[in-house]
Amino acid sequence: MRRSALSLLLAAVVACAPQEAVEITHAVVRPPIAGGDVAVGYFEIANHTDAAIELIGATSSAARTIEIHTHVHDGDMLRMRKLSSVAVDPGTQVSFAPGGHHLMLFGYGAGEADRITVTMEFGNGSARSVEFTVESRAR
Ligand SMILES: [Cu+2]
Numbered sequence: 001m002r003r004s005a006l007s008l009l010l011a012a013v014v015a016c017a018p019q020e021a022v023e024i025t026h027a028v029v030r031p032p033i034a035g036g037d038v039a040v041g042y043f044e045i046a047n048h049t050d051a052a053i054e055l056i057g058a059t060s061s062a063a064r065t066i067e068i069h070t071h072v073h074d075g076d077m078l079r080m081r082k083l084s085s086v087a088v089d090p091g092t093q094v095s096f097a098p099g100g101h102h103l104m105l106f107g108y109g110a111g112e113a114d115r116i117t118v119t120m121e122f123g124n125g126s127a128r129s130v131e132f133t134v135e136s137r138a139r
Helices: 002-016
Strands: 022-030 038-047 053-059 065-074 077-083 086-088 093-096 102-106 115-122 127-134
Touching: 022 115, 038 053, 038 086, 038 127, 053 065, 086 093
Parallel strands: 022 127
Antiparallel strands: 022 038, 038 093, 038 102, 053 086, 053 115, 065 077, 065 102, 115 127
C-alpha cells in the first residue's frame, strides 16, 4: 500500500512539475466497512502561495455527499465534528489524517474501484480534481 501511494505521489510530482501553488498529496480513501456506505478520505494539502486558501467543500461521483470533519476531544471520547471550511495559511501544510481532519464520504458507491476522483472546492472559487487511492479492505 505504502509503495503504491509513493509511486502515485511520484507520478503526481512528475506530472505537475514545476511545483504547484497548492499541492495535494497522499490522497487515500478508506472504503466503508462491510455493510456500510461511509468512506473516509485523508490527504495532505500544502499552500506554496503567499495567500491563505480555504477548503470549503468536496464532491465526487463516487459519493452522495462529502463533508469536512475534524475530531474533537470530549472528555475521553473522540468525537467527529463537521467543519464548514479548513484554512491553509501561506507556506504551511495541513494534514487530513486519522484522529484529525478528514473527509467523510457518505453514500459511497465506488464498488471495488481502486481510485476515485474527488473535486475539492476552495473559497476563492477555484476547484481541483484529485485522484484518491482506495485502500484495500484487507489491512
Ligand atoms: Cu467524520
